[in-house]
Structures are given as C-alpha cells and as structure tokens.
Amino acid sequence: MGEIRQRPIFHDGEVVELSGEFDVRDLESLRARLDEAGERTAVVDLSGVTFLDLQTTRELAVRLQIHAGSLVFRHPSWAVRASVAACGYENWFRFDAEGTGDETAARPLRDRC
Template identity: 55%
Template sequence: MFGVQVEGNGSETRVGMWGEFDAFSLPRLREALDDASAFGGPVVVDLSGITFLDLQSTRELVVRSLIQTHQLVFRNPSPNVLASIQALGMKDAARAWNGPDRGEHIFSEA
C-alpha cells in the first residue's frame, strides 16, 4: 500500500509520500511529480513516510532531482530511501536534505 498527496498553497507545492513504492506504484509517482511540477513554483517532496522504495522508483526520484535542480527539493528521506539510493549506487548524485531548508545535505559528510 502506498500514497501520494499533492498540495499547492500558492508559493510552493508539497508532495507527501508514504508506504511502499514499487513497479505497480511507479506510474502514480510519476503522475504526482508531473502534476506538482506543472504548478511552476518550487516543489517540496517529503520522503519520511516511505517504508520501501524499489530501484525503479529510486532512479525516478534521483533523476528528477538532477533534472529539476532549482524546482524540486527532496526532504527527510527515510532510512529505507537512503538504503535504496545507496543500493542503486547513486549516493553521490542524490540530492536530498534533512530539515526545513537546504542547509543539511544528506550525503555531504561522505
């Protein structure tokens, strides 16, 4: 079971994700991220509620973080998200932050 919720408040769009993401949920994940990006402003994606993230979904998030550098921000990745990023070998390319701003990059100490 998984969930994706997109909420826009005028100044930014927030995307909440929770549950297990696999090949079945990948189309919904892409649709939600496309919808959020269509608003034109900054998009903040909260990854704290993800309990499983397969490698296809991980790749989707990492590639979007690289392509949409100035629009898309991933925050508070769960340990399962971090494990999937490391398993994919994308630790050096991944862009995700803890906390309310971009001050604490997850992989900055590595």
C-alpha cells in the first residue's frame, strides 16, 4: 500500500510525497489528495514510488490534466517511468527534474539505456 505525506513549502503551496506501492486500493485516497493539492500549487515528489499499476498511472495522468499548472510532478522513480511508458502516457506526463518549475517531457525508457 502506498503512503502519501505532505509538507508545506511556502505560503500557498506544498510538497506531496508519494512512496511505496500504489494500486487500485489507493485510488480514492490518491484522487482526493491530488484534488486537494490541485486547489493550490503543489509539487508531487514521485522518487519513493516502487510500483504503480495501470489504474494508478492513469489516475496520475488524469489529475495532471485536470490540475494543469497547479500540480508539478518531480523526481519520478524508475518504477514511475516504467509504468508511464508501459501505458503509453509519455506525452501526458511532464516531470520537473529539480523542483524548479522547469518541466521536461518524460523520456521513454529506450532513451535511458
């Protein structure tokens, strides 16, 4: 089961840290947390994610589209990149490598080898 933590970073923003394994059992809490974070500016740190199933990967893609400009995903783990590539969502995701707001498109796994 995945874990969701939050910490403030400035007056109207926060960091949401995801860690562990995320699957269908986590969808409701993940959806609610990302919707809440999307009402402000939030950075979603994905470095601690060890597994994403198809539905969770899709949910991240949908929430990113719904809250475009409010949610920034950063530091995707290998597991996140693998799930994004397996689902064919490379064009849906943009990752901020350093948490600076400078987003770069997700690189397909074949480009990482």
